[in-house]
Amino acid sequence: MFAYIVRRLLFAVPILIGVNLITFALFFMVNTPDDMARAQLGAKQTTPEMIQAWKVDHGYDKPLFVNQSAEGASLLTDTLFVQESLKLFSFDFGQSDSGRQISSDIYERMWPSLAIALPTFIIGLVTNIAIALLIVLFRGSTLDSVTMGVAVAIMSISGLFYIIAGQVLFSKTWHWVPISGYAEGLEGLKFLVLPVLIGVFAGIGAGIRWYRSIFLEEINKDYVRTARAKGLSEIKVLFGHVLQNGLLPILTGVVVVIPSLFMGSLIMESFFGIPGLGSYTIDAIQSQDFGIVKAMVFLGSVLYIIGLILTDISYTYFDPRVKLS
Amino acid sequence: MMDSMMPVFLWTDIMIWGLFILIVMGIVQILHDPQKRAQWHSVFQSKTAMVSVLVLLVYFSIALLDSVHFKNTPDAQDVTNSNTHKELISVLDMGLEHLIQNTERTYSAPFALHEYSSTVVYGENGQVQQVYLPLKHVAQHIDMDKSLVTYDVLTQIVWALMGALSLLMGIAIFHSYFYLNSLARQTAEVKQQRLPWGMAYLTLFSITFIGLAFYILSFDYHVLGTNKVGEDVLYQSLKSIRTGVLIGGLTTVVMLPLALLLGISAGYFKGWIDDVIQYLYTTLNSIPGVLLIAAAVLVMQSIMSTHADWFGSTEERADMRLLFLILILGMTSWTGLCRLLRAETLKISQIEYVTAAKAFGLKPFTIIRRHVFPNLVHLILIALVLDFSGLVLAEAVLSYVGVGVDPTMPSWGNMINQARLEMAREPMVWWSLVSAFIFMFILVLAANLFADRVQWVLNPRSEK
Numbered sequence: 208m209f210a211y212i213v214r215r216l217l218f219a220v221p222i223l224i225g226v227n228l229i230t231f232a233l234f235f236m237v238n239t240p241d242d243m244a245r246a247q248l249g250a251k252q253t254t255p256e257m258i259q260a261w262k263v264d265h266g267y268d269k270p271l272f273v274n275q276s277a278e279g280a281s282l283l284t285d286t287l288f289v290q291e292s293l294k295l296f297s298f299d300f301g302q303s304d305s306g307r308q309i310s311s312d313i314y315e316r317m318w319p320s321l322a323i324a325l326p327t328f329i330i331g332l333v334t335n336i337a338i339a340l341l342i343v344l345f346r347g348s349t350l351d352s353v354t355m356g357v358a359v360a361i362m363s364i365s366g367l368f369y370i371i372a373g374q375v376l377f378s379k380t381w382h383w384v385p386i387s388g389y390a391e392g393l394e395g396l397k398f399l400v401l402p403v404l405i406g407v408f409a410g411i412g413a414g415i416r417w418y419r420s421i422f423l424e425e426i427n428k429d430y431v432r433t434a435r436a437k438g439l440s441e442i443k444v445l446f447g448h449v450l451q452n453g454l455l456p457i458l459t460g461v462v463v464v465i466p467s468l469f470m471g472s473l474i475m476e477s478f479f480g481i482p483g484l485g486s487y488t489i490d491a492i493q494s495q496d497f498g499i500v501k502a503m504v505f506l507g508s509v510l511y512i513i514g515l516i517l518t519d520i521s522y523t524y525f526d527p528r529v530k531l532s
Numbered sequence: 533m534m535d536s537m538m539p540v541f542l543w544t545d546i547m548i549w550g551l552f553i554l555i556v557m558g559i560v561q562i563l564h565d566p567q568k569r570a571q572w573h574s575v576f577q578s579k580t581a582m583v584s585v586l587v588l589l590v591y592f593s594i595a596l597l598d599s600v601h602f603k604n605t606p607d608a609q610d611v612t613n614s615n616t617h618k619e620l621i622s623v624l625d626m627g628l629e630h631l632i633q634n635t636e637r638t639y640s641a642p643f644a645l646h647e648y649s650s651t652v653v654y655g656e657n658g659q660v661q662q663v664y665l666p667l668k669h670v671a672q673h674i675d676m677d678k679s680l681v682t683y684d685v686l687t688q689i690v691w692a693l694m695g696a697l698s699l700l701m702g703i704a705i706f707h708s709y710f711y712l713n714s715l716a717r718q719t720a721e722v723k724q725q726r727l728p729w730g731m732a733y734l735t736l737f738s739i740t741f742i743g744l745a746f747y748i749l750s751f752d753y754h755v756l757g758t759n760k761v762g763e764d765v766l767y768q769s770l771k772s773i774r775t776g777v778l779i780g781g782l783t784t785v786v787m788l789p790l791a792l793l794l795g796i797s798a799g800y801f802k803g804w805i806d807d808v809i810q811y812l813y814t815t816l817n818s819i820p821g822v823l824l825i826a827a828a829v830l831v832m833q834s835i836m837s838t839h840a841d842w843f844g845s846t847e848e849r850a851d852m853r854l855l856f857l858i859l860i861l862g863m864t865s866w867t868g869l870c871r872l873l874r875a876e877t878l879k880i881s882q883i884e885y886v887t888a889a890k891a892f893g894l895k896p897f898t899i900i901r902r903h904v905f906p907n908l909v910h911l912i913l914i915a916l917v918l919d920f921s922g923l924v925l926a927e928a929v930l931s932y933v934g935v936g937v938d939p940t941m942p943s944w945g946n947m948i949n950q951a952r953l954e955m956a957r958e959p960m961v962w963w964s965l966v967s968a969f970i971f972m973f974i975l976v977l978a979a980n981l982f983a984d985r986v987q988w989v990l991n992p993r994s995e996k
Binding site for chain 2: 221222225226229230233234242243245359360362363364365366367368371374375379467473474477488489492493495497500503504507508511512
């Protein structure tokens with residue numbers, strides 16, 4: 208087991224290097240620091256001196272891969288690639304263009320993101336599985352087809368619309384919750400209710416379709432038929448057998464999502480003014496702060512890879528038939 | 533029209549017409565192959581599939597009409613008029629010219645006769661008044677008599693109803709001629725192939741009726757209101773169709789060759805090729821989608837702003853940006869299909885007849901063309917129709933984040949984005965949001981329903 212995890216972690220390294228190369232190429236080769244400086248300073252009246260000053264200011268004045276003006280090891284290390292990209296591997300995210308420490312920003316903003324993403328995720332999971340089990344119980348009936356129709360309709364509506372409609376109804380018209388904002392502790396509860404509910408509702412359509420198909424696949428298997436033949440009630444079959452055996456595919460979908468909870472929901476946070484990682488990223492994108500975007504891309508892929516490894520490990524834990532080698 | 537017109541071919545125009553030709557070729561192929569024909573026949577046996585295809589057809593035709601562009605060079609004497617014209621106009625714009633011309637000053641509600649908010653006006657004696665100014669281009673023919681407006685609207689709706697009915701009757705006569713003809717030749721077979729024609733006619737009737745009513749009324753009223761700068765919301769919603777359909781349709785076409793090439797090679801050749809391709813898509817996959825797209829669009833934006841001289845008119849510039857967005861979306865979304873194709877190709881290349889073909893010494897390309905590819909077609913088709921709706925929805929989110937289509941390009945994402953600010957107004961300006969929502973919802977819902985049906989029929993593993 209230990210050896211397996213180590214091997215998977217080692218396998219992650221080339222992938223992360225690849226991710227890094229892609230972001231590096233995007234940010235420093237396709238869009239050179241000169242372009243960035245021009246975009247930040249305003250395209251019209253920028254002199255070469257101003258551009259150079261901006262680059263020195265932000266540490267972008269070094270060559271890309273090989274620094275010919277340096278000697279010894281710094282021939283390769285005193286370059287943009289090492290300074291800006293490889294540093295990420297030690298989780299040293301550096302400074303944003305506005306001069307703040309990115310790592311401390313991320314640490315601070317992680318909690319609001321979790322406060323909204325975690326409840327959304329758990330409530331959503333339980334609701335989706337419960338509804339899916341219920342309609343599997345009544346499969347083939349009118350209830351089934353109506354629910355599936357509603358699920359497609361829910362899926363077909365843009366998430367933006369749910370957010371806007373929710374804000375208009377619950378905050379603006381009925382004044383049940385504040386429109387946006389965030390506070391820590393129990394105070395913050397009133398700010399979180401609406402985004403969580405909207406998040407759950409927006410995901411319900413795709414969720415119950417997915418879980419329903421998992422359960423339906425399970426329900427046609429031989430062991431279920433045997434269980435029924437033994438005279439077990441349909442409910443016992445569903446909860447005792449189908450749910451249990453459906454756990455594995457559910458797990459696959461779920462574990463991958465868990466690390467991304469840290470990243471927060473981009474849209475939700477920026478609409479509700481929650482100071483999490485999602486709104487952090489959106490703000491960075493809109494103000495063209497490449498340092499932050501780069502850090503978030505790296506963090507996102509690290510979390511994704513951790514998710515994949517966790518999935519594999521949880522497989523062995525829940526299903527003794529799966530052996531890791 | 534006095535202006536001289538020069539046809540202009542935007543990149544996306546060429547691509548969407550290319551897609552159209554591909555689809556037509558696909559249909560011709562299906563019609564020639566009895567087995568595929570039977571398969572698609574059962575797709576259309578479902579009422580929802582029939583309805584959603586008709587809806588998709590309407591959207592696609594509007595997108596096609598909006599993808600034939602002309603350069604509008606006003607005549608020398610016509611200079612005064614030139615600022616109301618756009619540089620590039622499409623066939624759709626020509627049909628809706630009155631909507632472009634009938635721009636108001638600011639917001640107005642659907643079917644309103646006055647502006648939405650009051651304006652301070654100085655009277656003749658210098659006293660200050662708060663008045664709701666009348667709209668410039670509304671109901672000019674009936675002199676603003678409120679009681680007449682209802683009557684006028686109803687009359688026009690009745691005209692639309694008659695128009696739709698007569699159009700439908702024409703189609704029905706045409707249709708029955710062919711139906712009776714084939715019935716006379718092969719009675720049993722034709723009777724057996726029962727398609728939900730009733731539902732099809734009902735859908736067609738609803739679409740033509742609503743479309744005609746809106747069109748006739750749009751000459752005298754702002755059917756869906758106007759936005760902040762007085763532009764007609766109906767016109768914006770219609771123009772947004774092209775953006776939505778293009779992003780949904782062309783992205784899948786852009787990613788297809790890549791996914792096909794890499795997926796099949798990985799699955800068929802295995803070994804190091806497989807390793808490299810797997811590495812490639814795992815790496816791309818591990819970057820959060822929105823972030824990768826955002827980063828790429830950001831880079832593209834700054835390139836375009838530093839090389840402003842590359843593009844002619846604002847429309848060409850916006851179109852280039854749309855094309856880039858489509859390419860970027862394509863580059864980030866091929867991984868899913870690629871993985872699927874790789875797995876399926878691995879499975880297929882184990883089957884006896886493929887092993888036999890290999891033993892006979894057939895070239896890999898021949899084997900792939902004859903044995904592997906035909907077994908993948910259903911997967912590709914399912915993936916394409918499934919992706920479509922997701923991409924249309926993604927456009928809205930991306931435009932909101934600021935990394936979507938150009939802000940000057942009409943799109944549902946841009947409309948929703950603007951509507952967000954309008955929600956804060958008191959009283960609320962709701963119509964742009966609702967129009968964008970309805971237009972988008974109908975397209976995505978139709979695509980989802982059609983995708984469901986296609987998946988159910990074409991997927992050999994689905995239980996029927």
